[in-house]
Amino acid sequence: MKQFRFHAAASVVLAAAMALAGCSGGGGTEPAKSGGEPAGNASGGQGGGQQVTLSMHSWRVEDTEGYKQIIKAFEADNPNIKIEFKPFKATEYNTILNTALQSDSGPDILQLRPYAPGVSLAEAGYLEPLDGVAGISSFPKDVLAAATGKDGKVYGVPLSLNSTQFYYNKKIFEENGLKEPKSWDELIATSKALKEKGIVPISFGAKEGWLLSLSHGVIAPASYNSDYLDKLQKGESDLKSPEFLGSVQRMQELIPYFPENYVGLELNDMRTLFATGKAAMFINGSFELEGIKKLNPDLQLDFFPMPTDDGKAVITTWVDGSYAVNSKSKHKQEATKFMEFMATKKFGELFANQFKRISAVPGVTTDDPLVNKMAELSQSSSTPYLMVVHFAEGKPTTKQTLENALQGMYLGKMSPEQVVDEVQKSAATWYPPFKK
Amino acid sequence: MGVISTFERPTIRPKGRARWLIHLFPIPALIVYGLFVVYPIISAFLYSLYDWDGIKRGVFVGLKNFVTLFTVEPFNEMFWNAFGHNVYYFIIEMIVQNGIAFGLAFLIYRKIRGSSFLKIAYFMPRLLSVIVIGFLWKLILNPNYGALNTLLTKIGLEEWAKPWLGDPDTALLAIILINCWFGIGFAMLIFLAGLQSIPEELIEAARLDGARGISLLWKIILPLCMPSITIMTIFTFIQAFEAFELVYAMQGSMGEPFRSTDTLAVYFYRLAFSSAGGAGDVSVGLGSALAVVLFFIVASVSALSLYLMRKREVQH
Amino acid sequence: MRTSVGGRAAQYVLAYLFMLISLYPIVLMIASSFKTNMQIFENPLSLLPTAFSLDTYRKLWEVVPFADFLMNSIFVSVMSVLLITVFSAMAAFYLARFSYKWTGVLYFFFLLGLMIPIKLGLVPLFILMKNLGLLNSLWSLILIYTASGIPISVFILTGFFRTLPVELEEAARIDGCNHFQVFWRVLLPLIRPALATVVIINFIHAWNDFFFPLIFIQSDALKTIPVGMMVLFGEYETDWSLLFAGLTLSALPMIGVFLMASRQFMEGLTAGAVK
Numbered sequence A: 001m002k003q004f005r006f007h008a009a010a011s012v013v014l015a016a017a018m019a020l021a022g023c024s025g026g027g028g029t030e031p032a033k034s035g036g037e038p039a040g041n042a043s044g045g046q047g048g049g050q051q052v053t054l055s056m057h058s059w060r061v062e063d064t065e066g067y068k069q070i071i072k073a074f075e076a077d078n079p080n081i082k083i084e085f086k087p088f089k090a091t092e093y094n095t096i097l098n099t100a101l102q103s104d105s106g107p108d109i110l111q112l113r114p115y116a117p118g119v120s121l122a123e124a125g126y127l128e129p130l131d132g133v134a135g136i137s138s139f140p141k142d143v144l145a146a147a148t149g150k151d152g153k154v155y156g157v158p159l160s161l162n163s164t165q166f167y168y169n170k171k172i173f174e175e176n177g178l179k180e181p182k183s184w185d186e187l188i189a190t191s192k193a194l195k196e197k198g199i200v201p202i203s204f205g206a207k208e209g210w211l212l213s214l215s216h217g218v219i220a221p222a223s224y225n226s227d228y229l230d231k232l233q234k235g236e237s238d239l240k241s242p243e244f245l246g247s248v249q250r251m252q253e254l255i256p257y258f259p260e261n262y263v264g265l266e267l268n269d270m271r272t273l274f275a276t277g278k279a280a281m282f283i284n285g286s287f288e289l290e291g292i293k294k295l296n297p298d299l300q301l302d303f304f305p306m307p308t309d310d311g312k313a314v315i316t317t318w319v320d321g322s323y324a325v326n327s328k329s330k331h332k333q334e335a336t337k338f339m340e341f342m343a344t345k346k347f348g349e350l351f352a353n354q355f356k357r358i359s360a361v362p363g364v365t366t367d368d369p370l371v372n373k374m375a376e377l378s379q380s381s382s383t384p385y386l387m388v389v390h391f392a393e394g395k396p397t398t399k400q401t402l403e404n405a406l407q408g409m410y411l412g413k414m415s416p417e418q419v420v421d422e423v424q425k426s427a428a429t430w431y432p433p434f435k436k
Numbered sequence B: 001m002g003v004i005s006t007f008e009r010p011t012i013r014p015k016g017r018a019r020w021l022i023h024l025f026p027i028p029a030l031i032v033y034g035l036f037v038v039y040p041i042i043s044a045f046l047y048s049l050y051d052w053d054g055i056k057r058g059v060f061v062g063l064k065n066f067v068t069l070f071t072v073e074p075f076n077e078m079f080w081n082a083f084g085h086n087v088y089y090f091i092i093e094m095i096v097q098n099g100i101a102f103g104l105a106f107l108i109y110r111k112i113r114g115s116s117f118l119k120i121a122y123f124m125p126r127l128l129s130v131i132v133i134g135f136l137w138k139l140i141l142n143p144n145y146g147a148l149n150t151l152l153t154k155i156g157l158e159e160w161a162k163p164w165l166g167d168p169d170t171a172l173l174a175i176i177l178i179n180c181w182f183g184i185g186f187a188m189l190i191f192l193a194g195l196q197s198i199p200e201e202l203i204e205a206a207r208l209d210g211a212r213g214i215s216l217l218w219k220i221i222l223p224l225c226m227p228s229i230t231i232m233t234i235f236t237f238i239q240a241f242e243a244f245e246l247v248y249a250m251q252g253s254m255g256e257p258f259r260s261t262d263t264l265a266v267y268f269y270r271l272a273f274s275s276a277g278g279a280g281d282v283s284v285g286l287g288s289a290l291a292v293v294l295f296f297i298v299a300s301v302s303a304l305s306l307y308l309m310r311k312r313e314v315q316h
Numbered sequence C: 001m002r003t004s005v006g007g008r009a010a011q012y013v014l015a016y017l018f019m020l021i022s023l024y025p026i027v028l029m030i031a032s033s034f035k036t037n038m039q040i041f042e043n044p045l046s047l048l049p050t051a052f053s054l055d056t057y058r059k060l061w062e063v064v065p066f067a068d069f070l071m072n073s074i075f076v077s078v079m080s081v082l083l084i085t086v087f088s089a090m091a092a093f094y095l096a097r098f099s100y101k102w103t104g105v106l107y108f109f110f111l112l113g114l115m116i117p118i119k120l121g122l123v124p125l126f127i128l129m130k131n132l133g134l135l136n137s138l139w140s141l142i143l144i145y146t147a148s149g150i151p152i153s154v155f156i157l158t159g160f161f162r163t164l165p166v167e168l169e170e171a172a173r174i175d176g177c178n179h180f181q182v183f184w185r186v187l188l189p190l191i192r193p194a195l196a197t198v199v200i201i202n203f204i205h206a207w208n209d210f211f212f213p214l215i216f217i218q219s220d221a222l223k224t225i226p227v228g229m230m231v232l233f234g235e236y237e238t239d240w241s242l243l244f245a246g247l248t249l250s251a252l253p254m255i256g257v258f259l260m261a262s263r264q265f266m267e268g269l270t271a272g273a274v275k
Helices: A002-026 A061-077 A090-102 A116-123 A141-147 A170-175 A184-196 A209-222 A226-234 A242-253 A267-275 A286-295 A332-342 A345-355 A369-380 A398-410 A416-428 B017-024 B027-047 B064-071 B075-109 B115-127 B130-140 B147-154 B171-196 B200-208 B213-224 B226-241 B245-251 B264-272 B284-315 C005-032 C037-042 C055-063 C066-097 C103-115 C118-131 C138-163 C166-174 C179-190 C192-208 C211-216 C225-235 C240-273
Strands: A052-058 A081-087 A109-112 A160-169 A200-203 A279-285 A301-304 A313-319 A322-325 A382-384
Touching: A052 A090, A052 A332, A061 A081, A061 A332, A061 A345, A061 C225, A081 A332, A090 C118, A090 C211, A109 A332, A116 A141, A116 A322, A141 A313, A141 A322, A160 A170, A160 A209, A160 A286, A160 A369, A184 A200, A200 A267, A209 A242, A209 A279, A209 A313, A209 A398, A226 A382, A242 A398, A242 A416, A267 A279, A267 A286, A279 A286, A286 A301, A286 A369, A301 A369, A313 A369, A322 A332, A332 A345, A369 A382, A398 A416, B017 C179, B027 B284, B027 C066, B027 C103, B027 C118, B027 C138, B064 B075, B064 B284, B075 B115, B075 B171, B075 B226, B075 B264, B075 C005, B115 B171, B115 C005, B115 C192, B115 C240, B130 B147, B130 B171, B130 B245, B130 C005, B130 C192, B130 C225, B130 C240, B171 B226, B171 B245, B171 C005, B171 C240, B200 B213, B213 B226, B226 B284, B245 B264, B264 B284, B264 C118, B284 C103, B284 C118, C005 C240, C037 C240, C055 C225, C055 C240, C066 C103, C066 C138, C066 C179, C066 C192, C066 C225, C066 C240, C103 C138, C118 C138, C118 C211, C138 C192, C138 C211, C166 C179, C179 C192, C192 C240, C211 C225, C225 C240
Parallel strands: A052 A081, A052 A109, A200 A279, A313 A382
Antiparallel strands: A109 A322, A160 A279, A160 A301, A160 A313
């Protein structure tokens, strides 16, 4: 009898599989089921008083604990809405989100990459316009630009402003009688002095491309000003201009002040070198602040904005991920409630203090002096992160082209001239002002 | 060589009333395999015929994606760059992994003390997840505090210390060698199987004819091992041309540094799924076209080698 | 074949040197999990932790639901291996023992699966799973692993079945057994080594895969070990001893299973696969 039982079991499995496959034949008409919902909760959410569970995707695995606190505050005011925060590693986030969206089963709420990449999801029809959300209008227009589609509608509530700058170790600077550099030449002189003392001047690594365009974003504004940016956007100048070429040449000029074997270093290594006091300066974003402090809470940390050739000092800023609502969500109303919450000052303050970052909500300050200083400078003297704000399109994107070319330059395979050639070639394929 | 050939073997003619029942045997495997492997792959192949920029399917465009893949910069450049790396992957694995594996199999075949322990030890790396391997080797190869550079410095070979994974001259090679480390145990067992299937009498006879050492190995043993060598060659070829997970776990989807570790499968991943976020840099159509090309490369070469092997067998 | 004493010594040196290369990183991983972060940083090579401490494991247990990950991994691996083995053995029996017009074509159809990386079909596969209601379910993984494990298993088992003499079955049939009885009682016990090979190969694959759980599983409670570890890497990227402890715990069950089944497995590979 053994074999019969086995055979029967096998056919049951098969019959079930076929039946399931059969059901799906009619697809399309049935409402999309939220992929994030835990089993058993699927029927909730029709009536107003019922408990609704929203799923929320993000690429900030590091922030899991903090988001739990923020969500708790929201749930306390909205007892019938529960939010499940599901972070994925940044490197896999895009794949997971796109796969889910393509089969109409994405999360209710999703974190949106800033500018062109995120906006492209709206153009594909996956996002709900949020112009009507209370509080949206309180954001400045250039902040909303990070999630505004070509149709002029707003598709995301901005989360935070990012800034990039030179972090430095105050103790090392003081011990060696060094001050914040006020010009490019002073930066080079400072680096030289540190190198002679046997200290690594700048913690830097070329293994991860995104950090190269990020560093370029900090260094480049030293050699161009807003004039150039205007011309660029009118198509009167391009990326082979002396200004842009100069910025790439300066990236090259810094090579002697990088750590040994810098071509093989990743963010982890760079952060460790800086936090353990082996390197004096570290080019990175406001979002690194927490990580550096976690690694060494006693580090005497400060930062300086980039000194420019026309005697100013700027930090590079952009709007980091916004949060958006999936247009296929079954619980748009509840998700919109959370969007409203994200536009409030209460959320801004919770966020800023939880993560030590600059909230996008206007007028929010934190209890961290460095974050406040960054926030002030972003208002008073900032320049946009060119590659993210204007050049994150193309296949591969112009930003990625720059990253690859800079890597080539650091490996001695490309000259700065070749780098800007490549970048211009990529931008020319899609950047509207260049196509005129 | 029962695996490949021999439909000529004596088979059974089913008899009796319940004769049709025998046809139920392959059905479960066929359904699961058809539904969850063949069907998705065929659908993906159909995608290659559509204009599918971003993540929404556009119109039918015939072979345009294939033309783009081979004629438009930078797609064609990236294709040939990655293709070259796959070929390199195959060559190094053949020489290093299969060479060493054959040597070790030969040692064990010649009876070495502790051979059952050695077999287990060689196979051990194969048990680890790529996630584990990638992380472990990244630490070992870390330029500044990794075990390898520390070791080189200690034994006075400081100038050999390198940023292994950051240098385009060594990054791909390092990954392939890690893959060899991972795969030697399996290859060794396949070769050992081949060696052990050689009839003793043949070797005895050759020895009586005066064959010794290298000439015995070269003229008698290697030819008799051809079936297992062919199978391992095909496995290695498939593996090399589908190389993805280890590269991805160690260097990400951009083939960094400077595209020196890009492979066709990594390139596919980059085309089919966004690396910048959103949908702007995605082209499912192009990615699927690349997948079709990749499939035909692997399938045609594997099928050809199987055919050649079978032909040779028939001649014997 | 005779070899000189020197040659023989060289052979031993080589064989055991490669054993060291194979095992060293694994032993290093286990040893590092008992070290502190400082010890790893200062002395990355050493295999002996200066102070033996289980604190890291205690912490690991607190920060991730490792027991959940473990149960999920076991469920997925065991179910997939079971289905693969049963389905493939049935198909291989049919392919090896009966000769119809379509047998060759069918065999080739299964072999094609060896050459296709199933990742190429990720998007259609995702839509299919959604329509079957299997997103965020361990069954999606089981079905994918079963489907993708069938080609290699059919390949190995068909080869093995063909090495068995037909006379055995004829004898069983004369005794009045039907096909199912022949398959179940006579042949399956004879191909045990090949089954062990199939079990191990597929178990390794199902246990270690991180790609599909990443895409198909969203809820924490359903994560398998490799994906759980990836989350751990993201959150504690600089806490090396914790990461090593996680890596060790994720590899140990696999190593245990292998050691238990290794004899059968080796026999299966060497006796059946490529005869």
